Amino acid sequence: MTLAREASKAPEVGKPPRRPRSARSSRRAAETRAGYAFLSPWLLGFFALTAGPMLASLYLAFTNYSLFRAPEWVGLDNFIRLFNDDRYLNSVKITLQYALVGTPIKLAAALAVAMLLNSRRRGQGAYRSFFYAPSLIGASVSIAIVWRAMFIDNGVVDRVGQGVGLSPGGWVGDPSMTVYMLILLAVWQFGAPMVIFLAGLKQIPTELYEAAEVDGAGPVRKFLRITLPMLSPVIFFNLVLETINSFQVFGSAFIVSNGTGGPADSTMFYTLYLYFRGFRDFQMGYASAMAWVLVLFVGLITLIFFKTSKHWVHYGGEGK
Template identity: 75%
Template sequence: MSSTTFDIARGADAPSPARGRKASLSRDTAAGYAFLSPWLVGFVLLTAFPMVASLYLAFTDYDLFRPPQWVGLENFQALFADRRFITSAKVTAVYVLVGTPIKLAAALAVAMLLNMKHRGQGGYRSVFYAPSLIGASVSVAIVWKAMFIDNGIVDRIQQFFGLPAGGWVGDPSRTMPMMILLAVWTFGAPMVIFLAGLKQVPAELYEAASVDGAGAVRKFLKITLPMLSPVLFFNLLLETINAFQVFSSAFIISGGTGGPADSTLFYTLYLYIKGFAQFDMGYASAMAWVLVVVVGAITAVLFRTSKGWVHYSGDSR
């Protein structure tokens, strides 16, 4: 065999660089999926499958004890004829529309205070963030309820200052402010995000505004808010979605009934009552998917409108 023929034969058997890169990429892909497999299994079993199952159950009559019976759109039609469903939607809407802006305003105000240079800055940050570490848990809801009942600490403070006495828990006109106060009290997470955003605002902008004679209000409106708009949008989106999902605090404070007079009948609480107290799982599944659609629509609107007021670094608008 000639040397030329031997070289050609040896070259045909040798792996090409492209084939080696492809094999390496396949090994990396397999390794990536292997590391992702616990999350993928959990997502399929704990999220994707329950969502598909609930979508099917939304079109059935199912009480957890008998096989589901297909009823089509009857559950969705029954929603808007249900007085308590309408009430739960209104209660949740008030909580979202009033509580979320107040919580974000408090978080931004405290973040701006903490952004100033002073002694013990780290300690103050820890103190303000501490309530968010606990969150709206069952224990916090129990303490909150004890504070606002008749002859509780809030009632005693009211009596001390000569204000009308009486607990907030049993007063339908005061339960919503009480729930909003509980939400605002845990403003630590958005506060930290606002504080991180404030650290990124160039000091030169404030110095230039001071030279031009701008006051504190003008600096806030013309510099701070525009520069914080991406952070504000993120917090607004996140807190709006979280507000729609409030459950544990309403369950504990109302005793699982939504009282008094359905003033704490939040949407998720009524969903729980229908599904796990009255065992109408088909109806509860329909409620769940209505909530998914509403939250998805609000999210889409926020993203669409953000083009007019959210300004990113390097944006030419």
């Protein structure tokens, strides 16, 4: 019995002896300190450049602040004033129009091109680079200037329109067409969601399409029954990102309208009007209230997307 007891206490062959608990905890604490040391540049940047300004703007949203005098607490006056501001309500309307029309068209174009590029053909890499290139440019000043030059009176688009019998006149000067001109600019830059769609299409097993062909399914039925359900997580991801981006449009509207939001406030998007109020009229308290309303609205839209996704987004292994 004594030998058996001593054998049970002896360390097992091939296994290192256990370290004392104090040594393990001290090593874990050292690893934690090292992790925070590596994270410290990001944490400093986050608190100094993101969290700090956000908290400051939240306070300013309840004040009357003009950059030249100390903030004066006014409570909810800035938020109440928003709904009595006709230009603000017009900016909300234009931004919603841009998001509701532009986002579905952009995603549809990205998915269509991704499906065309999914098949193997010669020069496939060149085609992908060609379609992705506009997204690399982004909402730059140069591309907005070129876009404005194309759509002004007697521009390239106007000349083509006159050539096919349309009446002359540029889109830039027509209040009913300027927002659609900016929607076309956003749709033209569909490269980023296209690449994500292409990656999702590569993950769909070809056996599903082969089985559908054996059952006599055509291209439309395979698209509706296989491609869309299998691609629904990717569609959801792109939908959330592009919707958030559409509410943040600023640079292209600013350049196309020459910094005025015209004609007739037809390009006065939400962020552009926020910029005017904050940095042109120096109404920082009012602009901060606008910013927080936008944050809450985008958060609400994102929450609705996530809550409704369980009805149409199908992940692998769920058995749907």
